Amino acid sequence: MKSCITCRIKTCEKIVEGNAKYCFSCENFPCPRLKNLDKRYRSKYGMSMIDNLKxxxxxxIxxxxxxxxxxxxxxxxxEMLCVHNPQCLSCGYKWLEKLRMHPPGDPLL
Ligand SMILES: [Zn+2]
Known part of the structure; x- marks a missing residue:
């Protein structure tokens, strides 16, 4: 479950080598790879990895x-929701639909 909420580009050599703990501590942040991933997550799951990292x-943390x-x-x-499932696994609540209808403001940024 932790992998659902924590950004980790597992194949990123900077992170594998231990040069950067999180993407943002990398000198290339936000790198093209992260930007691509971010784009995919924003359209598919309604979340932004770059925003999360910021x-x-x-x-x-x-x-x-x-x-x-x-x-x-x-x-x-x-129950815990998973970003990869558009609805609650235990009761069927459609959180992604709700999120799209009422996009949250971004109080963190
Ligand atoms: Zn539920």
Whole structure:
């Protein structure tokens, strides 16, 4: 589940080599690879990895995870939502549909 909410480009050599812990600590941030991934996630899953990374950079990972945890908790049944599934696995709540109807403002940025 952690991989659902934490940006990690597993194949990125900077991260594999330990030169950068998060994408934003890399001198190439945001690199074309990340931009592509970001674009895909924004259109497919309604989330932006670059925005997430900027939020982590500004507010720290603990704050980010706390906010994400709230964001990815089903309002209907309190189960964890997965970004890769457009609806709640336990009760069927269609969070992606709701998100598209009411795009959230971006209070973090
Ligand atoms: Zn649910």
């Amino acid at each position: 939020a982590i950079k500004s507010f720290g 603990i704050h980010f995870v706390r906010a994400e945890k709230q964001k990815w908790t089903c309002p209907e049944c309190s």
